[in-house]
Amino acid sequence: MNWIVYLVPASAVVALLFAGLLARRVMGYSEGSDRMKQIALSIRRGANAYLKRQYRSVGLFFGVIFLVLLALAVASQVTGGGFMSLFTPFAFLTGGFFSGLSGFLGMKIATAANARTANAAQEGLNRGLRVAFSSGAVMGFVVVGLGLLDISLWYLLLTLVFRLDSAATTQTMLTFGMGASCMALFARVGGGIFTKAADVGADLVGKVEAGIPEDDPRNPAVIADNVGDNVGDVAGMGADLYESYVGSIISTAALAVSAFHANAAEQLLGMILPMVIAAIGVLASLVGTFFVKTKESATQRSLLISLRKGVYISSVLIVVASFLLIYFGMGAERLGIFFAILSGLIAGILIGFFTEYYTSDTYKPTRKLADSTETGAATVIIGGFSLGMRSTAIPVIVVSISVLCSFFLAGGGADFNQGLFGIGLSAVGMLSTLGITLATDAYGPVADNAGGIAEMAGMDAQVRQRTDALDSLGNTTAATGKGFAIGSAALTALALIAAYVDKIGMDNMDLRITNPTVLIGLFVGGMLTFLFSAMTMSAVGRAAQSIVMEVRRQFREIKGLMEGKAEADYAACVDLCTRSSLREMRMPALLGVIAPVVVGLILGPNGVAGMLAGATVTGFLIAIMMANSGGAWDNAKKYIEAGNHGGKGSDCHKAAVVGDTVGDPFKDTSGPSINILIKLLSMVSIVFASLIATYHIF
């Protein structure tokens, strides 16, 4: 049943067509008044300008790495060292290209949909939701469509045209994962710094010093803030999840090669299985989107239920289809593989739920955090921090159970490699619903922007209320989405570590944790995530500082700005954010690319394995902590703004604002970037594995 592999390009095409269709529908809505069009245009221009310059910087980086890889590949051919294939540099480029394209297209539709959502919200909450959700779905299906397209193109090219064997095929495909990771890291870090620098800068001067409300058009940083939502939360997230998606699929395919080396037919089936599961997921997600509809009288709660219904229906479809596929395609004795997929799917949903539990103000943890504002800013910080640390317990247990189940159910007890394949499949299972999960997630920033436009264009208060309701719903789905992104990153990273070990060959390694190079690797890996977080956090601080200066300058120098008689120089703030975030993203991103090579050349392949495990474990914990502390601080502030503990302007509110500001870089810059870091480290290690195995000190 090898014909089934053609399902992969087919569903890629279906996903892209569907995304195109939805995009056309979104574009059919009106952008509203001239003022709205003008604001939307400013945001669009700012976002485009940022992305153009980002791609230019990143392009340079890709050029350099391409040349390095090319030189190594040529050297490898000439010397017969065999440590790098000639396909590697090209695969690397396509991965970067498609990852960037995912982010770019997602941002295109998001910046087109924001004013349209605000305009549609004039007619009702549901109409607004429809526009926003459709644009989110465009993003979701672009990501999975491009991911599967890239995978199938390379797979068909390598197997049909170049007739490579299974091992060579999957090893080459892993390389484009490295390209995708690099692009994703730049997009997440750069975008994350942009969005938080603009946000913090706008708030510190606007809300705190000048005393004007959020999204007030008099604030010179207000457009930059809206641009930030698009380049960070949309383009960054698109590149990020594209990378998790293809990473989990190709690493699992690579693991299948060793897992089923005894039987060529089964090996082929195992190798295409992750791709086919992903393809099934795309079709199931597509069906799921049709169930996202609401009555005109819908409340926020019923809206959420409607969104969730889409996700759950897709999940059920995937479960049924993959059961049938494995039962009839591979036989009843391989059903363990099905349970590996199932465990990943369930783990994803559970982690999402507990992320919501810890960060939503409908539950106790965030309520208690809001209580702690009564004794001032310091107790809010301690409380939020402790909440974030505590919230790591359940996700760790969920991931642990999922790893154990998928390893042993996939046959790891008898054959170690089959167990590792099972762990990879659990990541694929978790990410199989990505099309629709991302749709419910990516509409948040669009709603957020729509609110900003409504405010700036002076629209009816009711419109702002509706966009706020959409935005708040978006925060809930974003929390779930964040948990999902972290969980899938951890499982994908584990699959990648296994793929790395597999590439070097377990028998050539001493992976015992008592081996000092492994042990030191663990320490260094953990330390890298701390260092990386520190770098991204101070980057936000520095960039925000420069925005504060610029906003203060404009308030001082532009006469009549505060009175609303003169217009602020929005473009200057956007430009400043662009420049500083591009400058600040370099060091953290370079750390991710260079560290594995340096560690490898010193500590050797065992040390690198230790480093990957250390980074994955510590990174997973920090990412959850940061996401949940940040989310809880944000929602505790919103809870107080809703009139609790004295409401807006009270001392409690001021204390909560401190928490929220600390949480901003936590949840939107450092936290999400770590997800990518841990995968990038593994990807780079895989690509340079043979080189490191040949040359190292210890």
Next chain:
Amino acid sequence: MNWIVYLVPASAVVALLFAGLLARRVMGYSEGSDRMKQIALSIRRGANAYLKRQYRSVGLFFGVIFLVLLALAVASQVTGGGFMSLFTPFAFLTGGFFSGLSGFLGMKIATAANARTANAAQEGLNRGLRVAFSSGAVMGFVVVGLGLLDISLWYLLLTLVFRLDSAATTQTMLTFGMGASCMALFARVGGGIFTKAADVGADLVGKVEAGIPEDDPRNPAVIADNVGDNVGDVAGMGADLYESYVGSIISTAALAVSAFHANAAEQLLGMILPMVIAAIGVLASLVGTFFVKTKESATQRSLLISLRKGVYISSVLIVVASFLLIYFGMGAERLGIFFAILSGLIAGILIGFFTEYYTSDTYKPTRKLADSTETGAATVIIGGFSLGMRSTAIPVIVVSISVLCSFFLAGGGADFNQGLFGIGLSAVGMLSTLGITLATDAYGPVADNAGGIAEMAGMDAQVRQRTDALDSLGNTTAATGKGFAIGSAALTALALIAAYVDKIGMDNMDLRITNPTVLIGLFVGGMLTFLFSAMTMSAVGRAAQSIVMEVRRQFREIKGLMEGKAEADYAACVDLCTRSSLREMRMPALLGVIAPVVVGLILGPNGVAGMLAGATVTGFLIAIMMANSGGAWDNAKKYIEAGNHGGKGSDCHKAAVVGDTVGDPFKDTSGPSINILIKLLSMVSIVFASLIATYHIF
């Protein structure tokens, strides 16, 4: 040259005699005026009352664990299971007893020396230093003396009386390490919660709400605050370092058994070597203390140099003596072992230096943190947090190099077990200067208390200035001491992990990090440190909350308190702190004891090894981050109070106070407790190793 083992009890006795002599000298000073005596008495009473109740709660816990161990040991004899020796329960008790005694005696002398230091400071800075330093030295030599005494008693008892072989001797001795760890965890966590709850509670109401200065006698929590310094920073630290000290020595002795199994004579030498190195260290420290003297005209800088001189001279003596010992005792071909010891010593000094670099306001990081107060509390928190995370890089690199050097120089390349023995020796080397390091460290809280007494007794402003100078010097040495405690904890934990693996037998284990139980163990271990930090932090928050209520009540209900006409009910605050800290210490401490057993019964011995490695790596990072963030916040505040950025009362100062308050539980409760947690986890795992190896699910 086996006679050299008698050097160990001999230097234990010398250390204790020296401590007694110093104590007598301290007691010879006058406590000053009646008012001073009365305040000192209140502090002493509060501290005694706390310790009495703490020992009662902990005694109950020890009783239960004793019975559990006894039952297991009896069952082991009856069934022939061999998973626990009959000595185990008793060894466990003595470890706990001596660890508690170290803390108790340290606290006794500290509460006796505080008023005496204040009184002596009337006559000059140096006289004050002499009293305070002598009391610190009492503590230092009590800790090392009791440590070596316990070790030598058991060693002689087991080898001479019961004639156990080397393996059985060291395995039994490891058990008293578990007793010491348990006691230390209770002391650190309970004392840490007490001191910070009182501190935060006193500050929040006193300084912030009532607007009265620190240590003002009108503040009802002021005595509790001073009691806290003694039960937390003195008794807690004493128990902590006692535990690191004996832990590193006995685990290294245990490692020697496998490392030199081929040659019985060498095995014996290897086994007694760590004890002898420690004994040499005690004598060298004793000599070092005589070099701590200053001229009457000494500045703060020259005081620091004088303290350092003592440490450096001791270090040089240890280096020379251990070189001679190994060269002549074991032969030139074993000189690698000497370098292992040396690498530990150097690592300890380097980590101490970099801790100071990151937390002292004479260097750039803390200065920049103080700058960030200009943009408010949120940027101070982000800045301090990022500083703490960044500051993990160098200690990780230093520890890594030390591990690599000690492993390979001790012969790990040829014989794995000898390398592990080398890692253990580096921990012993680092801790060999403990006598004097602890002396320079433990005098800080005494100086702090002396300042409090000077303030409360209304002494001359000049006295307060001098005690402040001593206190500030104490902060610097405390920072170094903290780095030292963390570094030694990490190396000791690594030695303990090796001892654990050794006990189960490497050949019976699959310690590869790709083994899913090891991998999950890593995740769970990392998560435990996060969970534990969260628990201790919220414990401080809750306990502080109750102090705030009580202080507010007293201000409200005691007429004339604010006017200084009525006296506050100090005892009520002390009692409240006692009760809440004892209540709050239970859960975190239980987590440390129960987790390894639960993880072991589920994941088996490989999972436990993973858990230990995960906890050590993540715990090391968090402990450094918390210590350095907290220290930098504290000193940034002091830097502002010294007149920078607007000085006391400015907006910058307010922002810095938020940072300092967040930093309090970081640096004095959660951070130091993690050091103990990682060792306790290993100790418990060792004691239950055979049980876990027999019964487990995966």
